[in-house]
Amino acid sequence: MAHGSVATPAFIPLATKGSVRGLSSREVAELGYELVLGNTFHLHLAPGEQAIADRGGLRRFMGWERAIITDSGGFQVFSLAHGGVADEIKGRRGSVAGGAKVEVSEEGVAFQSLLDGSSRFLGPEESMRIQAALDSDIALTFDECTPFHADRDYTARSTERTHRWLDRCLAWHEAEGPATQAIFGIVQGGVHEDLRRESAERNSAAPVDGIAIGGTLGREKAEMHRVLGFTLPLLPTDAPRHLLGIGEIDDLMAGIGMGIDLFDCAIPTRLARHGTALAPDPAGRFRIDLTKSAYAGDDSPIVAGCACEVCSRHSRAYLHYLARNKDLTGTRLLTLHNLTYMERLFSGAREAIAAGRFSVYSAAVIDGASPWQAQS
RNA sequence: UCCGGGGUAGCUCAACUGGAAGCAGCGCUCGGCCGUUAACCGAGAGGUUGUGGGUUCGAGUCCCACCCCCGGAG
Numbered sequence: 001m002a003h004g005s006v007a008t009p010a011f012i013p014l015a016t017k018g019s020v021r022g023l024s025s026r027e028v029a030e031l032g033y034e035l036v037l038g039n040t041f042h043l044h045l046a047p048g049e050q051a052i053a054d055r056g057g058l059r060r061f062m063g064w065e066r067a068i069i070t071d072s073g074g075f076q077v078f079s080l081a082h083g084g085v086a087d088e089i090k091g092r093r094g095s096v097a098g099g100a101k102v103e104v105s106e107e108g109v110a111f112q113s114l115l116d117g118s119s120r121f122l123g124p125e126e127s128m129r130i131q132a133a134l135d136s137d138i139a140l141t142f143d144e145c146t147p148f149h150a151d152r153d154y155t156a157r158s159t160e161r162t163h164r165w166l167d168r169c170l171a172w173h174e175a176e177g178p179a180t181q182a183i184f185g186i187v188q189g190g191v192h193e194d195l196r197r198e199s200a201e202r203n204s205a206a207p208v209d210g211i212a213i214g215g216t217l218g219r220e221k222a223e224m225h226r227v228l229g230f231t232l233p234l235l236p237t238d239a240p241r242h243l244l245g246i247g248e249i250d251d252l253m254a255g256i257g258m259g260i261d262l263f264d265c266a267i268p269t270r271l272a273r274h275g276t277a278l279a280p281d282p283a284g285r286f287r288i289d290l291t292k293s294a295y296a297g298d299d300s301p302i303v304a305g306c307a308c309e310v311c312s313r314h315s316r317a318y319l320h321y322l323a324r325n326k327d328l329t330g331t332r333l334l335t336l337h338n339l340t341y342m343e344r345l346f347s348g349a350r351e352a353i354a355a356g357r358f359s360v361y362s363a364a365v366i367d368g369a370s371p372w373q374a375q376s
Numbered sequence: 377u378c379c380g381g382g383g384u385a386g387c388u389c390a391a392c393u394g395g396a397a398g399c400a401g402c403g404c405u406c407g408g409c410c411g412u413u414a415a416c417c418g419a420g421a422g423g424u425u426g427u428g429g430g431u432u433c434g435a436g437u438c439c440c441a442c443c444c445c446c447g448g449a450g
Contacts, residue, residue, distance in 0.1 A: 016412050037411075075411045114413055140411080186411090214411065244411035251410080266412045273415045274408095293404085324403095331415055 001137045002180045003059065003067045006034045008240065009256045009349055011247070011342045012069065012264035017042045018052075018062045021269055022328075022335040025064040031336070032343045034066050035137075037264045040130045041073030041122065045115050049133035057135030069184075069264075070136035072127045072169075074162075075214070075244070077102060077109045078145040104144060106161065124168035132177045139177075140212060141169040143186040148216040155190040162188050163202045170206060182209035184242060191218045193230050200234035210240035213260075217246075225254055232258050249278070249286040249345065253362040256349050268342050272334035275323035277302045278341045280370040288316075290334070295320040305370060308340035309333075344371040351375060 013020045013028060015036040020028045028036060038058055043049060055061045059068055081102040103110045108123020124142040131139035143162040146155045166185050173183055185203035189195030203211045213231060217224035228243070235241055240261045246252070247265020255263060268278060275291040279302060288302065301311035302319065310319070310333045322330025348371035352361035364374035 012411095014412065021412085022415080039411080042412085071411050076413085079413070143411095145411080212411075242411085247410050265410055266414085267410055270409065270412060270414065270416080274417095275415090276409085292406095326415060328415075 001067050001182065003065065003137055004034055006067060006262075007350055008261035009346060009353075010035060010262055011252070011268075011346050012037045012262060013339055013342075014264060014266050014269060015062065015064075015068075016266075017046075018058060020335075020339075021273065022332045023339070025062055027336070028064070028339070029066060031339050032347065033339070035262075036064060036066075036068055038062075038068055038070045038134065038136060039073065039076060040070050040127050040134070041076035043070075043134060044073065044122070044130050045113055045120075049130045053133040053135070057133075059135065067137040068134075069138035069242075069262075070131045070134055070140065071244075072131070072140040072142040072186075073122050074109075074127070074143040074186075075145045077111055077122055078147070080111050080114070082147060106164070108142070108165075109144075124165040125172045128169050128172045128177060132173075132181065135178060136181065138182045138184055138210070139169075139173070140184050141166045141186055141208075143188060143214060146188055146190045146215040148190075148219065150190065152190075152192060152195075155188075155192060156195055159188040159190075159195050159199050162186065163199065166203065166206060166208075170208070184208060184210040184212045184240075186212045186214045186244070187231060187235075188215040189231075190216055191223060191227050193227075196227065196231045197234055200231055204234070204236050208239070210242060210262075211235050212242040212244050212262075214244045221251065224251065228255065228258055228260075232260070250282070250366050252345070253349075253365055256353075257358065257362055268338035269335055272338045273331050275330075275334065277319070277334055278338045279303050280365070280368050280373070282366060282368045290316060290320045291323045292320075302337055303341070303370060305372060306337070306341065306344075307372075308337050310337040310340075341371070348372065348375045 012035050013033055016039040018038055020036060043052060043058070052058050052061045059065065101112055108121055108126065110119065110121050112118065113120050127142035128139060142165050144158045146158050150158065170183065173181070185206055185208040187196065187199045187203050189199040213228070217227050232241065241259065242262035243255050243260045245265055246255060246263055247267040252263055271287065276287050276289045278286055279288045280286065281288060295316040298316035298320070300316055301314065302316060303311055314333060319330060319333060322333065345365065348361060349358060352358040352375065361374045365371065
């Protein structure tokens with residue numbers, strides 16, 4: 001890649017709107033990350049791709065010297081219609097009303113801007129043009145994220161359309177896109193094996209540099225594992241595989257075990273802003289909610305033995321106090337811890353893989369060992 | 377001491393001329409958060425309306441006394 005290599009498997013922090021929320025780009029680099037994910041949709045609405053291009057592209061704009069991958073915006077447009085994306089994609093009924101007008105056609109997606117209500121349109125060519133202007137190292141093709149509640153017939157037609165969009169993205173990129181920019185296709189198909197197979201074959205046959213897996217992966221973790229289980233073997237082994245949006249620790253271990261190279265997720269940064277720290281606690285879903293009053297007098301660090309700045313200097317009591325007060329310093333500290341923890345988890349996985357003992361490492365992590373404990 | 381204003385949920389406050397005490401904000405407790413509409417969202421608990429009398433079918437609302445708080449005057 002033009003701006004550095006990425007050791008895999010890797011976790012990719014989200015910089016949706018051009019920043020890893022709460023941290024400076026220098027801090028993110030110092031944590032060891034080599035790739036962050038920006039978003040076409042958000043950056044198009046504000047400040048606009050032209051403004052970013054005028055400032056030398058997204059990397060220079062946000063002061064990040066390493067590589068950037070940009071999501072195509074398909075998922076975001078989808079979220080406009082469905083409101084609570086997580087609820088919809090996992091088959092729950094969303095609590096937040098969607099409401100925004102979104103019309104999907106063969107051409108692309110017409111919608112109203114959340115910022116000013118203006119009419120907007122995003123299609124394969126627009127998405128690729130914007131990603132070219134952002135000058136990301138890796139662009140994702142424009143797709144429709146199939147909802148859990150879509151029936152098989154809709155999912156089939158949607159996936160077919162996403163494939164036609166894939167061709168249009170590649171055509172635009174070949175004609176006008178930056179030669180240095182890599183392209184990842186996206187496998188859709190919902191939870192249906194035959195549709196996933198068709199989509200995997202379609203993407204594998206296309207001249208892409210990597211393949212991402214998107215769309216709903218089912219309601220339960222077991223179903224996600226099932227879908228990944230029959231999808232991954234269909235992908236070429238010589239190109240990076242990116243599982244979009246998945247980031248709970250047990251799922252990451254499972255995904256790495258199945259051969260996924262890249263993961264991006266809002267969890268470490270969002271949970272941090274909501275007062276929750278990542279921790280080696282399977283019973284607590286690998287989270288510790290520091291806003292709970294139980295931590296008001298807890299002098300221990302978030303995770304004993306964690307070498308991060310936060311755990312080496314601050315107590316749970318202090319972080320509890322900061323979180324209760326919605327103090328920005330608390331937000332930053334928890335973000336630093338969570339991203340440090342996630343990177344430790346992945347560097348541990350890389351070492352374990354190199355040593356041929358990933359299954360042991362993974363089992364230990366899922367069983368409640370910290371990354372450094374699982375390594376030994 | 378006098379005049380005025382005020383005591384309703386843990387806090388700050390709602391409740392037209394007396395008619396079932398509030399979808400109130402904050403806080404608290406619990407849930408949620410997975411290609412970020414998210415420093416966010418949802419649910420719940422919580423009141424003998426300062427105290428004691430009185431009028432009334434009915435009083436947070438009116439009357440009397442007292443206790444606190446705020447402002448002003450002496």
